[in-house]
């Protein structure tokens with residue numbers, strides 16, 4: 001069974017995907033990490049974020065693998081475990097630019113499909129999973145939440161200690177616009193995706209909704 005989870009940053013996709021991994025044994029593919037890896041490596045290697053051919057070539061050359069026990073799998077990029085080097089606002093901002101480039105997206109498409117189909121059950125979390133990567137997914141969910149709610153969650157996570165709530169909110173809104181406005185694979189809800197608005201829901205309530213949908217589709 002293949003589950004596609006799409007939606008903007010901070011809507012709750014990761015925690016939903018992790019719940020499917022831990023409680024139902026699904027393979028979890030956080031596709032944002034693939035784009036983040038390309039951006040982080042480009043920054044490290046001094047590749048310009050406008051140099052589409054060089055970035056696509058970088059993306060094609062990276063080896064992505066999910067390693068570890070099922071339910072606990074972690075992403076490795078060229079043998080390097082996912083970690084702090086993929087996070088941070090610098091990498092996030094570079095990723096938003098890099099992920100707008102069609103050649104980079106094309107370079108990562110086959111990898112995402114391979115990682116999905118290697119497992120019996122997989123959940124892919126991203127922006128264009130239901131529309132582009134897995135248009136034939138068994139269950140598509142578009143996860144969303146109000147910008148204010150997403151900014152507050154981010155602040156509560158303690159990842160953004162330098163900025164005010166208003167600044168975080170503005171940054172999120174700007175990133176949404178860029179992700180929704182790009183020409184290739186813009187952030188958009190697939191026509192056959194179910195909508196999960198987590199604004200008024202606790203984490204457990206959102207998870208319960210998703211698990212009920214998964215169980216419904218699986219039988």
Ligand code: DC
Pocket residue numbers: 009031032033035036092095096099100125126127128129175179
């Ligand atoms: O989900 P995330 O925050 O790790 O995503 C990081 C960036 O990558 C974000 O700007 C959107 C982009 N992205 C994308 O364009 N397509 C995906 N399938 C996943 C992420």
